[in-house]
Amino acid sequence: MRKEVIKRVKAFRILGRSIRDSFKSVFRNFSLSIASILCTTITLILVAIAIVISANVNHITKDMEEELTIVVYANADTSDEQLKQIENEIKEISEVASVVAKSKEEWRLEMKSYSETLNTTLEYLEENPLLDSFIVTVNDAEDLRPVALEIREMNNIESANYGEGMVEDIISVFDIIQTVTLVMVIALIVVTAFLISNTIKLTIFSRRSEIEIMRLVGSSNTSIKLPFVFEGFLLGILGSIIPIIIMIYGYLIMYEQISNSSSFSIIELISPMPFILITSITLLLIGSLVGMFGSARAVRKYLKI
Amino acid sequence: MRFIEIKNCYKVYKNGVAAIADLTLNINKGEFIFVIGASGSGKSTLIKMLYREEKPTKGTVEIGGINVGKLRNRTVYKLRRKLGIVFQDFKLLPKLTVYENVAFALECLGMKGSEIRPKVIKALDHVGLKDKIRSFPGELSGGEQQRVCIARAIVNNPKLLICDEPTGNLDPKTSKGIMEVLENINKELGTTIIMATHDKEIVNRMKKRVIVLEDGLLAEDHEKGSYKASESI
Ligand SMILES: Nc1ncnc2c1ncn2[C@@H]1O[C@H](COP(=O)(O)OP(=O)(O)OP(=O)(O)O)[C@@H](O)[C@H]1O
């Protein structure tokens, strides 16, 4: 029992020493540490930009995707039976999410409510000049075109139209932006991990006689490795401070600007509060993990234990 | 009481050099034993197998009942904590003082400062360096530096002290001082000491057990032996 306690106390003391050593080491190899920290900083700024862009793009496209609708008009002389058949046929297309029939009578009532002139005009006409229609929604922006084309091929269809290109184009551009930033960020993370790994390698090198003695006097492998893992961790954490500050202020300013400006009124950004907190934590996690991963690589490669 | 038991031990390095061949050797607790032999005869290899820097290719090396060759890399530190090791090149940390260098060995094991202090003082007292506590290795003579190493090796009260040519870099007079320190440790603390050396004079004067290696083979094993008994070297 007592022995267990002593063992734990010793482990804590070794932990404390490791942390102290890692701090010392960051200052001892100052220029290289600064290089790693800067690289982490740049990477994480880009990661932050990527997160902010893609989260908001997702947010905006979600809004757009809710309007992924095709308006289908049947020919003027289509019977009720044929209408029912069209509806069933559309429902059978697998990409279709929903079909809502909207009769010409419903259209007329809706239009009447739009304006007084329209109201009187429609009253004046004996026949309803409008067409029976279906509001079709699809699951994905990519499905808009093929589904519309398929519906146009059916019998008794006057037209099947959708946002024609506009929505699709915007969404596909957003998709490209997301892919490019993702690839860039992954590449930068790899570079950062290598740079941190190199910094740790230099630390290992500059402390090789110390390590040799530690091994001779009976330090466990873990307690030899620990300071280096901490050092990588520390470099990662230090590198994530500036990106987090930039991200928080940048996002708050951007949010303020966009929500107050009239020309951007269609765009609505994610509200800042949980968002910047979650993004900060993500950046901190990425920084520290990249740091630890880099140092683990160096330790495995150059410590040979 | 048998302490070290080496049985039919072989060491062949990766490049094919057979450094130790069919070595069988027993060492008792409290012995002081010299390992001598020409350069390349396998002295350092034998020493390295004792502190498990090298594994025997065949056969066993047992220290205090532990089969050293079977230890996993991860658990070697448990053996090392029970040994003291001294080298020809001192392996001191130049930026630490004498005190800090000796204390380093205990700090690595997670001991606390108040526990470390009396042990370090006692070890430095044993090697006669109590008054140089605040000096840096660069300010010491070779003999004094080696004393610091010995203090570091004995600070954790090891049962076994292993020395690979501890006097190799020192002049005869300084070497004599070092040998006195080692003999003291052997007598007063009962530490078993194994020392590889080239130094004729030391071996002749000390009249201890001598192991002679020749191309990795155990050529001679004398109680109270001396270099004279093995004129061939
Ligand atoms: N790591 C190694 N890899 C390959 N061969 C080695 C290695 N270490 C030693 N040897 C070889 O093993 C043989 C014995 O070497 P060892 O260092 O044990 O000799 P020694 O008796 O200590 O010599 P010296 O008196 O010069 O220190 C030599 O032929 C040497 O070249």
Ligand SMILES: [Mg+2]
């Ligand atoms: Mg040697």
